[in-house]
Amino acid sequence: MTEFLPVLAVFIPLLGGVLQFLMGPRAVPVWPMVVSGATTVCALALVGSVTNQGDIQHMLGGWEAPLGIPLRVDGLAAVMLLLNNVVGGLVSLYALGAHGRSGAVNSHFWALWLLLWGSLNALFVSGDLFNLYVALELVSLSAIPLVLVAGPRKTVAAALNYLHFALFGSLVYLAGVGLTYAVAGSLDLTLIAGPLAEGGPAGHMAAACLIVGVLIKAAIVPFHIWLPAAHGNAPAAVSAVLSALVVKSCMYLLLRLWTEPLAGITVDAAAQLLGIIGAAAIGYGSVQAFRQERLKLVVAYSTVAQLGYMLLFFPMAVATAWEGAVYHGVAHGVAKAALFLAAGNVLLYVGHDRLRELRGLDRPLALSVFAFALAGVSIMGLPPSGGFIAKWLLLSAALETGQWWWALVLIVGGFLAAAYIFRVLRYAFLNAPGPTIEIEGPVPPRLMSWTALLLGVLSIVLGFTTAPILGLLGGLPGAAP
Amino acid sequence: MSTLYQAMPLWVLLISLVTAVAVFIAGEKWQRLRTAFNLSGAVLKLVLVAIMLWGVDLGHTFVVHLPLLPGLNLVLQADALALLFMSLSAVLWLVTTVYAIAYLERAPDRARFFGFFSLCVTATMGIAMAGNLFTFFVFYELLTLATWPLVIHRGTDKVMVAGRTYLHYTLGGGAVFLLGIVLLYHLAGPTDFVAGGELLHLGEDHAGALTAIFVLLIIGVGVKAAIVPLHGWLPTAMVAPAPVSALLHAVAVVKAGAFGIVRVVHDVYGVELVQQLHLGTALAVVASITIIYGSLRAIWQTDLKRRLAFSTVSQVSYVALGVAMGSPLATIGGLVHLVHQGLMKITLFFCAGAYAETYGIHAIRELDGIGRRMPWTTAMFTLGAFGMIGVPPLAGFISKWYLGLGAVDAHQYWVIPVLLGSTVLNAIYFLPLLHRAWFRPLAITDKDRGEAHPGLLWPTVFTGLSAMGVGLLAAFAWSPLGWVELIVVREYGL
Numbered sequence: 001m002t003e004f005l006p007v008l009a010v011f012i013p014l015l016g017g018v019l020q021f022l023m024g025p026r027a028v029p030v031w032p033m034v035v036s037g038a039t040t041v042c043a044l045a046l047v048g049s050v051t052n053q054g055d056i057q058h059m060l061g062g063w064e065a066p067l068g069i070p071l072r073v074d075g076l077a078a079v080m081l082l083l084n085n086v087v088g089g090l091v092s093l094y095a096l097g098a099h100g101r102s103g104a105v106n107s108h109f110w111a112l113w114l115l116l117w118g119s120l121n122a123l124f125v126s127g128d129l130f131n132l133y134v135a136l137e138l139v140s141l142s143a144i145p146l147v148l149v150a151g152p153r154k155t156v157a158a159a160l161n162y163l164h165f166a167l168f169g170s171l172v173y174l175a176g177v178g179l180t181y182a183v184a185g186s187l188d189l190t191l192i193a194g195p196l197a198e199g200g201p202a203g204h205m206a207a208a209c210l211i212v213g214v215l216i217k218a219a220i221v222p223f224h225i226w227l228p229a230a231h232g233n234a235p236a237a238v239s240a241v242l243s244a245l246v247v248k249s250c251m252y253l254l255l256r257l258w259t260e261p262l263a264g265i266t267v268d269a270a271a272q273l274l275g276i277i278g279a280a281a282i283g284y285g286s287v288q289a290f291r292q293e294r295l296k297l298v299v300a301y302s303t304v305a306q307l308g309y310m311l312l313f314f315p316m317a318v319a320t321a322w323e324g325a326v327y328h329g330v331a332h333g334v335a336k337a338a339l340f341l342a343a344g345n346v347l348l349y350v351g352h353d354r355l356r357e358l359r360g361l362d363r364p365l366a367l368s369v370f371a372f373a374l375a376g377v378s379i380m381g382l383p384p385s386g387g388f389i390a391k392w393l394l395l396s397a398a399l400e401t402g403q404w405w406w407a408l409v410l411i412v413g414g415f416l417a418a419a420y421i422f423r424v425l426r427y428a429f430l431n432a433p434g435p436t437i438e439i440e441g442p443v444p445p446r447l448m449s450w451t452a453l454l455l456g457v458l459s460i461v462l463g464f465t466t467a468p469i470l471g472l473l474g475g476l477p478g479a480a481p
Numbered sequence: 482m483s484t485l486y487q488a489m490p491l492w493v494l495l496i497s498l499v500t501a502v503a504v505f506i507a508g509e510k511w512q513r514l515r516t517a518f519n520l521s522g523a524v525l526k527l528v529l530v531a532i533m534l535w536g537v538d539l540g541h542t543f544v545v546h547l548p549l550l551p552g553l554n555l556v557l558q559a560d561a562l563a564l565l566f567m568s569l570s571a572v573l574w575l576v577t578t579v580y581a582i583a584y585l586e587r588a589p590d591r592a593r594f595f596g597f598f599s600l601c602v603t604a605t606m607g608i609a610m611a612g613n614l615f616t617f618f619v620f621y622e623l624l625t626l627a628t629w630p631l632v633i634h635r636g637t638d639k640v641m642v643a644g645r646t647y648l649h650y651t652l653g654g655g656a657v658f659l660l661g662i663v664l665l666y667h668l669a670g671p672t673d674f675v676a677g678g679e680l681l682h683l684g685e686d687h688a689g690a691l692t693a694i695f696v697l698l699i700i701g702v703g704v705k706a707a708i709v710p711l712h713g714w715l716p717t718a719m720v721a722p723a724p725v726s727a728l729l730h731a732v733a734v735v736k737a738g739a740f741g742i743v744r745v746v747h748d749v750y751g752v753e754l755v756q757q758l759h760l761g762t763a764l765a766v767v768a769s770i771t772i773i774y775g776s777l778r779a780i781w782q783t784d785l786k787r788r789l790a791f792s793t794v795s796q797v798s799y800v801a802l803g804v805a806m807g808s809p810l811a812t813i814g815g816l817v818h819l820v821h822q823g824l825m826k827i828t829l830f831f832c833a834g835a836y837a838e839t840y841g842i843h844a845i846r847e848l849d850g851i852g853r854r855m856p857w858t859t860a861m862f863t864l865g866a867f868g869m870i871g872v873p874p875l876a877g878f879i880s881k882w883y884l885g886l887g888a889v890d891a892h893q894y895w896v897i898p899v900l901l902g903s904t905v906l907n908a909i910y911f912l913p914l915l916h917r918a919w920f921r922p923l924a925i926t927d928k929d930r931g932e933a934h935p936g937l938l939w940p941t942v943f944t945g946l947s948a949m950g951v952g953l954l955a956a957f958a959w960s961p962l963g964w965v966e967l968i969v970v971r972e973y974g975l
Contacts (some may be wrong), residue, residue, distance in 0.1 A: 362593065447913025
């Protein structure tokens with residue numbers, strides 16, 4: 001049974017999404033909720049069995065490599081599955097409030113979201129380069145139309161821009177896959193490390209293509225320009241998924257590739273370059289977030305910045321940095337979902353999200369403002385929160401490796417994050433004459449407020465659950481225990 | 482001892498956390514329920530702290546560990562020093578809650594106020610019971626986050642500017658503190674708070690690094706302790722409502738900083754290492770400068786709360802001064818001032834709040850003749866002010882006496898002029914207030930509303946008389962002085 005869990009975690013939402021397309025609006029909201037529940041249960045059972053019994057391998061259809069399709073769930077994949085399905089489940093609950101009525105647009109939303117969920121799970125359990133490529137494409141192709149659910153006029157340009165970058169990234173990545181196959185004769189992650197390392201220039205070219213392709217898809221500076229518009233204009237549930245999970249899945253891929261198949265050929269200069277890019281992302285994204293006039297754009301630029309922290313793993317490359325980078329991914333995923341859902345509630349109530357006009361929100365929207373504040377604590381890296389633990393680990397790694405300048409980046413990054421988070425909270429608490437909310441919309445349903453708050457609370461709780469999650473993750477691959 | 486009893490630190494912490502959550506949930510509408518939560522939480526906490534006091538006196542140990550990473554634990558423990566701070570906070574929390582309920586009787590956003598207020602006390606308790614620097618830092622930053630909504634409670638533009646200043650200082654200090662902790666863990670590994678510290682063996686090889694880390698740590702806690710030049714936030718934060726100024730800015734926040742200095746000097750570095758690195762004298766000099774500078778600035782303030790704020794800047798550094806001299810007697814003076822200053826200053830702030838709430842008095846010149854309208858409040862103000870000046874046998878005198886004895890004991894004779902100078906300056910900025918209040922003709926023209934609301938008056942009378950009582954009854958074993966002597970005996974291993 002256990003070895004089928006990866007299959008179930010992938011195919012339940014994929015088939016569920018396809019069936020949703022076929023059944024149309026009348027299946028909303030019962031069918032999507034059933035599929036969401038089943039997916040979450042299967043995926044969490046999978047994570048549980050990895051916790052208890054260690055890594056899971058499964059050859060799809062019983063064919064052995066190199067012919068078969070290997071599915072593999074190790075510590076890193078299990079942690080990402082945990083993030084993906086907890087956040088995914090909660091976003092589904094939120095969406096029950098936002099997209100729970102039947103209607104063509106809502107039907108499309110659920111179909112695409114379930115497809116996206118399944119593709120993300122597929123990405124995490126894939127064990128070879130080509131499957132990873134297929135899953136990565138499925139993720140992009142279901143994520144981009146989701147942006148359009150907000151309504152055609154607002155988001156067409158953003159979605160098109162997203163599409164261009166995603167396709168370009170895919171092409172580069174696919175070139176890398178092709179080169180790898182030419183060099184190594186296989187695409188199984190466990191079989192290609194050696195041949196790539198001995199492959200000379202072609203091997204290096206393959207590695208470079210794989211990395212750059214993923215960087216483009218992960219919206220790392222300078223390839224970030226599509227992200228703010230897409231994440232900032234999509235409906236709240238979609239923004240949350242895109243920022244918390246989709247870009248995170250690309251970062252997962254980067255960590256996976258770097259530490260396993262490319263471990264033999266990566267050079268220190270490339271690692272340092274990735275670190276510098278990360279630092280640039282932190283600085284640029286945070287400053288931009290501070291300068292935005294719209295709430296959702298603040299949150300979107302914050303994602304550009306926060307992804308940079310995960311890149312700091314590469315120049316340090318010790319076990320502490322590994323744990324810090326992955327934990328940052330988890331903490332940021334939970335916190336960012338909370339921020340976007342809270343912002344969605346604001347948008348629902350006020351009708352717009354122009355910061356200067358959002359005054360005194362703490363009274364009508366207390367739960368959402370509180371959710372925003374709790375998640376903000378994690379984004380700023382202040383204790384007690386998951387973001388703080390990640391920052392602590394990365395700081396320790398910086399000192400451990402003697403690269404103290406990354407410690408400065410982390411500290412300055414924390415200040416910049418505090419600047420943009422408190423700027424939002426300041427407006428929310430402001431009780432002074434000025435532009436006021438003209439037409440008050442509906443107060444968000446309880447379901448939408450409480451899911452946002454629950455994610456906010458989770459991002460604080462992550463400050464205390466370090467031991468089990470890092471135990472599940474395990475050490476840096478390839479390093480001596 | 483049962484596990485439940487050993488885990489007392491956790492229950493004490495959870496009491497205020499649960500109170501905070503319950504108050505948030507009760508919300509604006511259910512006022513009576515909220516008040517009931519608030520008061521029962523405060524009383525229950527007081528009972529638990531009393532049980533722990535009794536336990537620690539008998540030599541019981543209270544420790545709770547939560548492993549986060551290999552070698553990194555969240556540790557809550559309650560030694561005698563922790564309980565000094567906890568008792569102070571628990572007593573004053575209850576008193577201030579009563580005061581705040583009366584003070585905010587008709588104000589908006591009370592649920593938010595009391596929720597964050599309870600969260601602040603949670604953080605203060607955590608700071609008191611932290612068993613290592615990591616845990617200390619977690620609650621230290623939580624205190625920053627939980628006080629910000631209280632500072633900006635009124636939500637006006639002016640208040641928001643003050644809130645920004647507050648964040649600049651506290652978050653900046655927090656970052657420096659974090660850097661210091663990470664560096665120390667990197668150098669010495671994770672160490673728990675132990676009397677005398679565990680770093681002495683590194684003293685010779687890593688003198689430079691240890692000095693640098695000490696400076697970072699002291700800057701980190703010095704921001705909240707309002708050590709000059711890191712004091713700028715404190716007078717600005719006086720825009721907060723009076724109960725916040727009273728409990729947080731006279732007691733919890735600044736004391737968290739002062740308490741941090743005690744922990745760093747005594748339980749991380751150890752007095753011996755601090756003296757060996759010549760850091761004790763440096764810290765004493767900085768503390769002395771703060772004492773004199775704060776008093777000088779207080780003289781020229783025309784706003785009552787701002788004058789009291791600069792007085793806090795000055796008085797809190799007595800704690801740092803006592804600890805820095807490295808003599809047991811001076812340490813007694815410093816630690817007991819933690820309690821004494823808290824009682825006296827909260828009385829003064831309560832009075833300031835009562836003046837403002839009853840007759841709208843903010844400026845010092847408006848105090849003229851108020852003693853005739855509000856004799857009880859003004860009597861308590863007088864007690865607090867005399868105590869601050871150090872008139873025997875009030876609380877402030879006991880602190881200064883031991884600080885003076887300690888200075889002689891440690892052969893730091895230059896400290897005595899500092900103490901004398903500070904006393905003279907205290908008299909210069911407090912006596913004119915008393916003269917105005919009692920002897921000048923009445924300045925305000927409002928109709929006579931008599932004394933302050935009983936909910937404002939009784940807490941003030943309680944703290945005022947306590948400030949006198951702890952001085953008069955200092956010789957008893959259960960007085961703050963008696964307890965501090967127990968701490969010092971344990972810390973110095975006498």
